[in-house]
Amino acid sequence: MLPLRETEVGAWSRIITANIFIWATLVVVALSTAVYVPITFSGDIGSGVFGLVIIVVVAVPLASFIRLRITVDWRGLRIVSLLLHIPLKRIPLNKIRAVETMEIRPSEWGCWGYRIMPGRSALVLRAGPGMVVTNIDGKQFAITLDDPETPAALLNTLGSQPSDVTASLGGPR
Known part of the structure; x- marks a missing residue:
């Protein structure tokens, strides 16, 4: 637990770069280019366009995991892709x-990447230290992070504060 006064709330945020997704994206683009560029230049435009669509459909989701912002505050845990600015995972504080x-x-945890399994999910970018969040329904979410102790302690502290304190500060009711 982090020491916070009765009326204080804290926030923690990190931007992480997932090298595994950089390499995966580059491999997909390189292989796809090696296959579909010759097809396109051979005069088969339809296959070339289909190949381009396949490259985009596979490479964009992979690339969306390259840079992520992880935030812990009175709202709970949030993970957002910085490429597409879409939330990848949200766990409200009152559900933890x-x-x-x-x-x-x-x-x-199902190997590297974003994994969904019965009763649990994970964002595993490497082997090593991580944080595991257990929801009130028993489901778990794990994420690998440097210094996972700080966000874990903050979530535990914020979760233990009376709900009227977080509500008065703009938090969940």
Whole structure:
């Protein structure tokens, strides 16, 4: 837990770069280009256009995971893609039962990437330290982070504050 006065709230935010998604995006674009550029120059425009659509459909979602903003505050946990500016994960503070830190092993969470499994999901960018959020319904979400102790402690502290304190500061009621 982080020491906060009765009327204080805290915020934590980090931008992370996921090298695994940089490489995955580059590999997809390179392979697709190697296959579809010769097809396009051979005169088969239809296949070339289809290939371009495939490249975009695969590369854009991969690239959206390259730079992520992770935020912890009175709203809970939020993960947003900086490329597309879309939320990838939101867990409201009032839906969080517990937060803990642990060593995340990709093999235990479905391998690398954004994984969805029965009862749990994860954003595993590497093996190492991470944070696991357990919702009030028992579902878990894990994310690998440097220094996961700080956001975990802040979520635990904010979650333990009386709801009238966070409500008066603009938080969930």
